[in-house]
Amino acid sequence: MSARPMDPRGEGVAAPPIDSRRDGVGAQPIDSRGEGMGARPIDPRAWLLWAVAATVPPLVGRNPFVLLATTLAVLGVWAAWRNAAAEGWGRLLRLGALFALVGVLFNTLTAHVGDRPFARLPDAWPLVGGPLTVNALAYGLLSGLAVFGLLLVGTTLGATLDWATLLRLLPDRLHAVAVTGAVAWALVPQTLRAFAEVREAQAARGHRLRSPRDAGPLLVPLLAGSLERSQTLAEALEARGFGAPLPPEATLGRGRRWRGPATAAGLTLATVGAYGLAMGSLAIALGGLGLGAAVLWAAGRARGGGPRRTRYREPAWDRRAWLVAGSAGAVLAVELAVLALQPAAFAYDPYPSILLPAVSPPLLAAVGLLLVPAALR
Amino acid sequence: MSAVAATLERVRFAYPGQPEAALDGVDWDLAAGTLTLLAGPSGSGKSTLLRCLNGLVPHFTGGRFGGRVRVAGRDTRETPPRALAAEVGFVFQDPEAQFVTTRVDDEIAFGMEQLGVAPATMRRRVDETLERLGIGALRCREVSTLSGGERQKVAIAAALAPQPRILALDEPTSQLDPWSAEEVLAAVAALHRDRGLTVVLAEHRLSRVLVLADRMRLLGSGGRAVGDGPPAAVLTLLERDALPPLAALGRALGWAPLPLSMDDARDRVAADRRAGRIPVEPECDSPSAGGAPAIEVAGLVAGYGRAPVLRGVDFAARPGELVALMGRNGSGKTTLLRTLLGFQAAERGRVTVMGREVGRARPADLAERVGYVPQNPSSILFAETLREELAFTLRFHPRGHRAEETLAGLGLAWAAARHPRDLSGGERERAALAAILVGNPSVLLLDEPTRGMDAASKLAMVETLRRRCREGVTVVLATHDVELAAAATRVVMLEEGRIVADGGPRRVLPATPAYATPINALYGGRFLTPEDVLTGLDGRVAEAAVLAGSGGRP
Numbered sequence: 001m002s003a004r005p006m007d008p009r010g011e012g013v014a015a016p017p018i019d020s021r022r023d024g025v026g027a028q029p030i031d032s033r034g035e036g037m038g039a040r041p042i043d044p045r046a047w048l049l050w051a052v053a054a055t056v057p058p059l060v061g062r063n064p065f066v067l068l069a070t071t072l073a074v075l076g077v078w079a080a081w082r083n084a085a086a087e088g089w090g091r092l093l094r095l096g097a098l099f100a101l102v103g104v105l106f107n108t109l110t111a112h113v114g115d116r117p118f119a120r121l122p123d124a125w126p127l128v129g130g131p132l133t134v135n136a137l138a139y140g141l142l143s144g145l146a147v148f149g150l151l152l153v154g155t156t157l158g159a160t161l162d163w164a165t166l167l168r169l170l171p172d173r174l175h176a177v178a179v180t181g182a183v184a185w186a187l188v189p190q191t192l193r194a195f196a197e198v199r200e201a202q203a204a205r206g207h208r209l210r211s212p213r214d215a216g217p218l219l220v221p222l223l224a225g226s227l228e229r230s231q232t233l234a235e236a237l238e239a240r241g242f243g244a245p246l247p248p249e250a251t252l253g254r255g256r257r258w259r260g261p262a263t264a265a266g267l268t269l270a271t272v273g274a275y276g277l278a279m280g281s282l283a284i285a286l287g288g289l290g291l292g293a294a295v296l297w298a299a300g301r302a303r304g305g306g307p308r309r310t311r312y313r314e315p316a317w318d319r320r321a322w323l324v325a326g327s328a329g330a331v332l333a334v335e336l337a338v339l340a341l342q343p344a345a346f347a348y349d350p351y352p353s354i355l356l357p358a359v360s361p362p363l364l365a366a367v368g369l370l371l372v373p374a375a376l377r
Numbered sequence: 378m379s380a381v382a383a384t385l386e387r388v389r390f391a392y393p394g395q396p397e398a399a400l401d402g403v404d405w406d407l408a409a410g411t412l413t414l415l416a417g418p419s420g421s422g423k424s425t426l427l428r429c430l431n432g433l434v435p436h437f438t439g440g441r442f443g444g445r446v447r448v449a450g451r452d453t454r455e456t457p458p459r460a461l462a463a464e465v466g467f468v469f470q471d472p473e474a475q476f477v478t479t480r481v482d483d484e485i486a487f488g489m490e491q492l493g494v495a496p497a498t499m500r501r502r503v504d505e506t507l508e509r510l511g512i513g514a515l516r517c518r519e520v521s522t523l524s525g526g527e528r529q530k531v532a533i534a535a536a537l538a539p540q541p542r543i544l545a546l547d548e549p550t551s552q553l554d555p556w557s558a559e560e561v562l563a564a565v566a567a568l569h570r571d572r573g574l575t576v577v578l579a580e581h582r583l584s585r586v587l588v589l590a591d592r593m594r595l596l597g598s599g600g601r602a603v604g605d606g607p608p609a610a611v612l613t614l615l616e617r618d619a620l621p622p623l624a625a626l627g628r629a630l631g632w633a634p635l636p637l638s639m640d641d642a643r644d645r646v647a648a649d650r651r652a653g654r655i656p657v658e659p660e661c662d663s664p665s666a667g668g669a670p671a672i673e674v675a676g677l678v679a680g681y682g683r684a685p686v687l688r689g690v691d692f693a694a695r696p697g698e699l700v701a702l703m704g705r706n707g708s709g710k711t712t713l714l715r716t717l718l719g720f721q722a723a724e725r726g727r728v729t730v731m732g733r734e735v736g737r738a739r740p741a742d743l744a745e746r747v748g749y750v751p752q753n754p755s756s757i758l759f760a761e762t763l764r765e766e767l768a769f770t771l772r773f774h775p776r777g778h779r780a781e782e783t784l785a786g787l788g789l790a791w792a793a794a795r796h797p798r799d800l801s802g803g804e805r806e807r808a809a810l811a812a813i814l815v816g817n818p819s820v821l822l823l824d825e826p827t828r829g830m831d832a833a834s835k836l837a838m839v840e841t842l843r844r845r846c847r848e849g850v851t852v853v854l855a856t857h858d859v860e861l862a863a864a865a866t867r868v869v870m871l872e873e874g875r876i877v878a879d880g881g882p883r884r885v886l887p888a889t890p891a892y893a894t895p896i897n898a899l900y901g902g903r904f905l906t907p908e909d910v911l912t913g914l915d916g917r918v919a920e921a922a923v924l925a926g927s928g929g930r931p
Contacts, residue, residue, distance in 0.1 A: 017538075067406030094558040164483040182475065188558065194756075200720045204749035206773025217769065220759035222799055226757070229474060236475030238437055241491035241539070303675050312486035313498050 022269045041162035043321035050328040054153045054370050056335045058146035059278045061346030065364060067142060071149040071369035080374035089155040091192040096151035100144030107140030108132055115353045115371065138350040168311045171263060171300055175309055176243060183233060191226050198222050217303050228296045259299050266296035282339045327372040334366035379825030381793040382409040382575040383430055384541050390425065390434055390930065399425045401599030407577065412569045414590035415579040419801040419831045422600030426543045430577065431465035432458040449542055463492055466548040472528040481515045481520030484533045492539055494912040507536045510564045512596035525706045526557025530564055543575045551829050554705050554857045555891045558585060562890060578639035581831050584621040584895055588638035619832040620897045628905040642899050656913025658902045660882020668695050671820050671851040677726035679716050685724060686712040688874040694853055699846045701862035702855040703892060704871035710855035714822045718749055731819055744773065748818030752825045754809030758797035762790065763808055766797055767815045774816035783815040785922065807838060821845065823854035825863050839864050859894050862886060863905040
């Protein structure tokens with residue numbers, strides 16, 4: 001006896017997709033307090049806007065007050081939203097803190113500039129020889145804080161971002177790239193967990209990392225294991241129809257030819273804008289991001305041809321998304337205004353003398369708004 | 378003649394760079410609506426054959442492919458796996474490795490989104506699939522918070538939601554505790570029974586599956602069928618070591634046909650009893666080994682974050698003991714092993730191994746006396762050859778064993794020059810064990826050592842462990858495998874971080890129904906293995922001696 005399966009596309013075509021605030025027909029409502037349920041996710045677009053606002057201070061300057069306020073705010077959000085899945089990201093954070101400390105040490109030992117020496121290494125010592133200054137230590141600490149802050153934003157996104165919804169938001173043309181990116185992103189914590197396992201297993205065997213030559217027993221299983229995991233996942237994606245040819249009725253007819261190039265151009269402009277922001281060039285940042293967003297919006301609005309993936313859930317833009325996006329938008333607006341009118345508020349340079357950093361109350365107050373998502377868990 | 382769901386004609390296949398063919402002239406008509414069990418030793422081509430059904434072989438794997446596979450009228454040489462996704466659902470060994478999204482219903486819908494299924498249909502099918510597998514309550518859960526069994530059911534649901542004609546499962550229960558394995562197999566059996574779904578299942582653990590299968594296909598070398606037909610008939614072709622316990626007993630007692638289920642076996646036992654063939658119950662477990670404990674744990678509380686995993690564990694193991702730690706996934710078995718190694722800090726309590734307090738000892742000092750094989754054996758394999766892998770351990774353990782002897786003891790002498798990662802799952806497990814055993818540890822800790830192992834490999838491993846125990850080594854292993862636990866000298870049962878039973882296997886295993894061996898479920902009392910029964914029957918002692926190697930007591 002053989003069960004005759006239905007057409008995989010099913011018979012219904014006109015019904016709207018479900019809203020992510022609901023839970024499907026006849027299902028229980030999502031309970032954010034239930035065991036293992038995690039918090040009800042906030043729309044990923046709101047999170048991305050929050051992340052942009054949170055990355056501006058560490059990217060554009062080294063003002064200790066601004067950096068500290070931003071890092072504390074992001075830390076609050078991370079602490080509120082971390083979940084079972086965040087364990088691997090926590091490892092990345094610890095690793096980042098370690099790298100930041102190494103950076104502090106490196107800067108202190110190699111930048112022999114400043115008016116506040118506190119020790120001196122023999123001049124004959126290459127690179128590190130010379131005076132060690134509080135100025136170099138301060139700059140190293142601020143740079144470490146900035147790196148740690150950026151990493152913290154990334155790990156918070158890693159723990160909170162609803163990738164499935166984000167994938168559904170992207171244009172179909174970017175679907176394959178987006179899934180690949182999501183999978184690569186998910187592999188980061190898995191790889192860190194795997195590294196901890198390998199390190200423990202080899203340590204129990206007697207292995208100690210004393211020189212670079214001892215890295216083989218740690219790196220080979222890690223790399224080989226990562227490749228095996230990636231291969232299994234790729235195999236699973238293939239077996240589950242990722243990139244499958246769609247039936248003709250699933251396509252939306254002939255699309256406008258400019259849509260593809262426009263999407264690429266929009267992404268390029270946005271990248272240039274982000275680079276301008278990182279370099280502290282407000283004109284390039286505003287121009288690139290603004291134009292990029294406009295082109296991407298236009299490309300997204302145009303009905304495109306080619307295959308059309310269907311969506312199980314439509315993203316839900318709810319009150320919490322408004323709150324996160326609204327507060328992040330306000331932070332971003334203040335940041336851009338300060339960048340345009342009072343760029344020194346972000347900046348600080350402990351060379352050649354350590355002076356009191358500038359304090360911008362509006363900027364510090366705005367950065368405090370980055371904490372809003374912590375209250376929405 | 379019944380309809381055919383898939384046809385393989387003279388299929389030959391070799392993986393890239395491999396001289397030997399994994400499949401060598403395989404012909405197979407997979408009957409529609411059947412539940413077919415693929416059995417055979419490691420390396421016989423079970424996984425490869427499954428992957429032929431959806432075209433992963435050769436489209437994904439590469440390699441040399443000959444012959445033809447037709448599924449739903451389509452030639453897999455001309456149809457890529459993604460185009461066959463609506464016809465063949467595939468479930469992998471490790472569910473975690475195949476998840477793409479973070480939420481259960483998103484994961485189930487993912488495949489349908491790729492196939493362009495209409496949203497309303499998708500919603501309905503997600504509901505139906507959740508309901509059918511009895512996991513409706515998991516709909517909104519994050520997959521990272523699910524238990525092993527729940528994850529595997531979600532993976533099956535995701536494969537089923539596009540309504541394929543064929544469901545292929547590659548050792549779906551190998552990583553699950555007995556409860557979860559039962560649940561998953563029951564769900565698969567219900568799908569097959571209620572919907573007439575064609576199911577192909579590759580498994581090493583035959584006991585639970587035999588009773589569910591309509592057909593059994595026993596593979597020999599090159600994936601060719603040694604036997605194909607009703608399980609009771611094909612079972613007779615298996616080597617004695619590879620037989621599940623009920624069938625092994627049945628063969629020794631001359632039962633025909635061999636029993637597949639407990640009900641079959643009960644009828645035979647009842648008949649034997651009527652005929653006066655009643656086995657004498659085995660003696661109680663022999664007392665524990667004497668001497669100072671090699672491991673001492675007192676009042677141990679340990680865990681991750683706020684919730685402790687271990688909540689006050691007191692435990693000691695002496696030289697010569699083979700201790701099986703058992704309990705559901707998450708009960709604290711791995712955490713206990715990790716605290717013995719010092720990888721998991723104790724929040725409270727004291728842990729001493731070989732006279733050294735773990736929290737204070739240097740890791741290098743502990744490593745001199747303690748060997749550890751992790752759950753994933755690939756974590757320690759890095760060398761170009763297995764011989765070099767063992768030589769690496771000997772660098773840190775100059776008083777270790779000879780590499781050749783260690784490999785031979787585990788049946789791996791032939792693999793000394795092979796790359797460890799070219800070995801199958803069960804062979805890798807034994808390779809990792811060899812890499813640790815060669816260092817001659819006084820305490821050996823093993824985490825799920827029989828995962829993915831076939832019966833012959835398991836037998837070789839048990840024999841090696843027993844030999845080391847006789848030499849005074851203390852072995853502690855975490856396992857779900859009741860046949861392995863029956864071979865231990867002691868079983869420690871953990872539940873929610875506490876020891877709830879501790880004693881000989883004849884006392885502890887029968888007290889927990891899910892962990893009772895099939896022989897115990899049949900005869901009750903202190904019977905655990907086929908040779909217990911045979912020894913208890915007059916005139917069967919010689920037969921018992923022959924069987925004593927297959928999962929029996931030391």
